Amino acid sequence: MAMLRESQIMKIHYITGIAALFVVAAHILMRLIMPYNLSLEYDNVIANYHNMPYVVLLESILVLIAIHGFNGLRIILLELRQSKAWEDGVTVLTIVAMMAVIAYGTRTIIVANGLGFE
Amino acid sequence: MIDLIIEKIEKMEKKHQKKETVRSSVVLKVYRANRRARESAHYDSIEVPVERWTTVLDALLYAKAYKDSSIGIRYSCRMASCGSCGMKINGIPRLACYTKVSELEGSTITVEPLTNFPHMRDLVTDFSQFFAHHRDVQPYIQNEEADIKDKAKLSEFMQTPEDLDKFLQFSYCIKCGLCYSACPTVATDTKFPGPQALSQAYRYFIDNRDAGGKERINIVDDRHGIWRCHFAGSCSSVCPKGVDPALGIQLLRGHLLGFSKNEKKVADLQERLKKD
Numbered sequence: 001m002a003m004l005r006e007s008q009i010m011k012i013h014y015i016t017g018i019a020a021l022f023v024v025a026a027h028i029l030m031r032l033i034m035p036y037n038l039s040l041e042y043d044n045v046i047a048n049y050h051n052m053p054y055v056v057l058l059e060s061i062l063v064l065i066a067i068h069g070f071n072g073l074r075i076i077l078l079e080l081r082q083s084k085a086w087e088d089g090v091t092v093l094t095i096v097a098m099m100a101v102i103a104y105g106t107r108t109i110i111v112a113n114g115l116g117f118e
Numbered sequence: 119m120i121d122l123i124i125e126k127i128e129k130m131e132k133k134h135q136k137k138e139t140v141r142s143s144v145v146l147k148v149y150r151a152n153r154r155a156r157e158s159a160h161y162d163s164i165e166v167p168v169e170r171w172t173t174v175l176d177a178l179l180y181a182k183a184y185k186d187s188s189i190g191i192r193y194s195c196r197m198a199s200c201g202s203c204g205m206k207i208n209g210i211p212r213l214a215c216y217t218k219v220s221e222l223e224g225s226t227i228t229v230e231p232l233t234n235f236p237h238m239r240d241l242v243t244d245f246s247q248f249f250a251h252h253r254d255v256q257p258y259i260q261n262e263e264a265d266i267k268d269k270a271k272l273s274e275f276m277q278t279p280e281d282l283d284k285f286l287q288f289s290y291c292i293k294c295g296l297c298y299s300a301c302p303t304v305a306t307d308t309k310f311p312g313p314q315a316l317s318q319a320y321r322y323f324i325d326n327r328d329a330g331g332k333e334r335i336n337i338v339d340d341r342h343g344i345w346r347c348h349f350a351g352s353c354s355s356v357c358p359k360g361v362d363p364a365l366g367i368q369l370l371r372g373h374l375l376g377f378s379k380n381e382k383k384v385a386d387l388q389e390r391l392k393k394d
């Protein structure tokens with residue numbers, strides 16, 4: 001079942017956590033280049049989705065936080081109960097949930113950007 | 119110079135004396151339960167006379183000798199060496215033989231069995247799982263070069279004081295289980311080796327006489343292994359022998375993450391023999 005050693009998974013966990021701090025900080029700073037309420041207006045939000053560097057930033061936030069968050073959830077659940085079936089179930093479930101969240105979030109970014117739909 | 123040292127010692131003693139409370143007796147609130155005899159859990163209050171030097175173990179043994187001979191306690195050396203008298207004293211895991219009654223606040227002392235260990239009777243807990251975790255990390259020197267059966271090859275490994283310093287504090291562990299009892303991860307994850315076993319894994323991993331590092335790393339680098347430590351640090355604060363298991367865990371993690379290197383200069387026995 002184990003494709004990666006726990007130390008490799010934890011390396012990914014720490015790296016995604018630290019990287020997420022930077023991209024989220026950049027994301028928040030970009031909200032501040034105009035008055036906060038204006039930055040959340042429909043036209044401005046859609047304009048953001050059409051800005052390619054911003055799209056890359058959003059996608060990286062999505063991927064980094066999904067990996068870090070779902071691995072954190074896996075760790076919490078692993079400590080709740082100890083049996084092979086539970087551990088394998090938790091691992092599969094969190095990987096599937098992580099992929100589903102990334103896929104759904106990516107879809108939202110693509111739709112808002114208009115890529116492939118124009 | 120000597121005067122200065124004596125003055126310092128006297129100051130320290132005075133400071134220490136202030137913390138001590140002198141009483142002629144205390145009430146021991148002893149946790150009593152015996153699942154096999156279907157005796158449900160309750161506390162017995164027993165008054166015992168104490169002196170300034172009386173330890174909690176002395177007080178318990180007095181209670182056992184003169185008040186209630188059925189109290190279940192485990193102890194042996196009475197000098198913080200064997201690690202068998204661990205119990206919760208006023209809620210904190212401590213060695214009963216190493217805790218003086220005069221250091222404790224209040225005139226009632228509550229003694230309970232260690233948490234995170236299966237309970238057996240009164241203050242006695244089952245250490246099988248704890249020792250199994252200890253055994254799992256292979257707590258012994260492994261070295262193919264050291265052929266102890268072949269007398270001709272028999273020799274000793276040379277270690278510098280620096281080599282020794284790397285693991286010395288961890289070798290003071292007496293396996294009393296106090297750190298295991300204080301660990302919040304052990305409380306929820308029974309497969310977690312615990313601070314004692316993990317710090318012993320580091321103790322042998324960093325010993326330059328040992329060549330079994332890789333195998334030991336594979337054992338602790340597991341779903342329920344070293345990564346499940348959450349930096350609570352309670353293990354180090356309860357250790358009666360000054361071991362810092364949390365430090366051992368973090369140092370071993372550093373090696374697993376590739377931040378630290380473990381360069382072994384395993385002594386060459388043949389070379390040593392030639393020199394001698």
Ligand code: SF4
Pocket residue numbers: 290291292293294295296297298313314317353356357358359360361363
């Ligand atoms: S590390 Fe300290 S507290 Fe833990 S078992 Fe060893 S001596 Fe006891």
Ligand code: FES
Pocket residue numbers: 193194195196197198199200201202203204213214215216
């Ligand atoms: S009786 Fe041996 S450590 Fe307390």
